[in-house]
Amino acid sequence: AMAISDVGLPGEVPWKKMSAEELESQYCPSQWGVRLRAEEALRTYSQIGIEATRRARATRKSLLHVPYGDGEGEKLDIYFPDEAAEALPFFLFFHGGYWQSGSKDESAFMVDPLTAQGVAVVIVAYDIAPKGTLDQMVDQVTRSVAFVQKRYPSNEGIYLCGHSAGAHLAAMMLLANWTKHGVTPNLKGFFLMSGVFDLEPIMYTSQNVALQLTLEDAQRNSPQLKVAQVQPVDPTCRVLVVVGQFDSPEFHRQSWEFYQTLCQGEWKASFEQLHDMDHFEIVENLTQKDNVLTQIILKTIFQ
Numbered sequence: 001a002m003a004i005s006d007v008g009l010p011g012e013v014p015w016k017k018m019s020a021e022e023l024e025s026q027y028c029p030s031q032w033g034v035r036l037r038a039e040e041a042l043r044t045y046s047q048i049g050i051e052a053t054r055r056a057r058a059t060r061k062s063l064l065h066v067p068y069g070d071g072e073g074e075k076l077d078i079y080f081p082d083e084a085a086e087a088l089p090f091f092l093f094f095h096g097g098y099w100q101s102g103s104k105d106e107s108a109f110m111v112d113p114l115t116a117q118g119v120a121v122v123i124v125a126y127d128i129a130p131k132g133t134l135d136q137m138v139d140q141v142t143r144s145v146a147f148v149q150k151r152y153p154s155n156e157g158i159y160l161c162g163h164s165a166g167a168h169l170a171a172m173m174l175l176a177n178w179t180k181h182g183v184t185p186n187l188k189g190f191f192l193m194s195g196v197f198d199l200e201p202i203m204y205t206s207q208n209v210a211l212q213l214t215l216e217d218a219q220r221n222s223p224q225l226k227v228a229q230v231q232p233v234d235p236t237c238r239v240l241v242v243v244g245q246f247d248s249p250e251f252h253r254q255s256w257e258f259y260q261t262l263c264q265g266e267w268k269a270s271f272e273q274l275h276d277m278d279h280f281e282i283v284e285n286l287t288q289k290d291n292v293l294t295q296i297i298l299k300t301i302f303q
Contacts, residue, residue: 026250029279056111068147096164113289157188167195
C-alpha cells in the first residue's frame with residue numbers, strides 16, 4: 001500500500017490524517033451497518049437483489065441482455081410498464097460493488113415499484129475490474145445512455161441512478177461529451193446514492209488492488225473536481241445526492257461536498273440524508289413502493 005501523501009493545505013481533507021486502518025474502515029461500507037454484521041449485510045443485499053431480479057423477469061415485460069456495444073459485457077436489461085408506449089420516462093440504474101463486483105443480473109431492485117407507475121427501468125452492465133479499467137467503465141456507461149436515447153428518441157426523460165460505485169459512474173455523466181456519441185440524451189434527473197465522487201482516497205485502500213488507479217486516473221475520474229466548471233445541458237435537470245444515516249463519515253463527507261460543489265455550479269441540486277438507513281438499505285428499500293426514496297424518485301419524474 002502507498003503512503004498517504006501530505007500534499008495540500010493543513011486541515012484540508014480529513015482522510016489524509018487517517019491511519020491506513022482507519023481509512024480502510026471508512027471505505028468499507030459493510031462495517032458501518034447497525035442491524036447486521038458485515039458478511040450478513042452483504043449477503044442480505046445480494047439476496048434481495050437476486051430475488052427482485054427474479055421477480056422482475058417473471059412478472060414484467062422485458063428485453064434482456066440487449067447489447068449497447070460490441071463488448072461481451074456491454075449489455076443492458078429493459079423492463080417495461082404494462083401499458084405499452086414509446087414516450088415513457090426511462091430510469092437507468094448502475095449497480096455498485098466498488099467497480100469490481102456486482103452484476104445487472106442481481107440489481108433490478110426498483111423495477112417493480114417504478115414500472116408499476118409507468119416508468120421503463122434499464123439495468124446496465126459494465127466490465128468490472130480487473131477486466132475493465134475505470135476509464136473503460138465510464139465510456140461504457142456513456143455509451144449505454146446514448147444507446148437508450150437513440151433507441152427511444154421519443155422518451156419523456158432519461159433519469160440516471162447509481163449506488164455507491166454506480167453513483168460515481170452516473171455522476172461522471174454530468175461531465176460527458178455527448179457530441180462524439182452523435183446524440184444528446186434527454187437527461188432530466190440524477191439520483192446519486194451513497195457515492196464516491198473524489199477517488200483519491202480510494203488509491204490508499206485495498207480497493208485499489210483491483211483498480212490500479214494512479215493519481216492521474218483518480219483525478220480524471222473525480223466528478224468532485226470537475227462538475228462546478230461544467231454547464232448543465234438542461235438547466236431543469238435535477239441532481240439528488242443521497243446518503244444513509246448509517247453510512248461512514250467519509251461517505252457522508254463525499255456526498256455533502258459533492259452536493260456543495262454542484263450548488264457552486266449551476267446545477268439544480270438537492271441533498272437527502274435517509275433516516276435509519278445504512279449503505280445497503282438505501283438501495284434494498286427501492287423494492288418497496290412506499291419507501292421514502294422511491295416516492296422522491298417518482299415525484300421527481302412526474303412532477
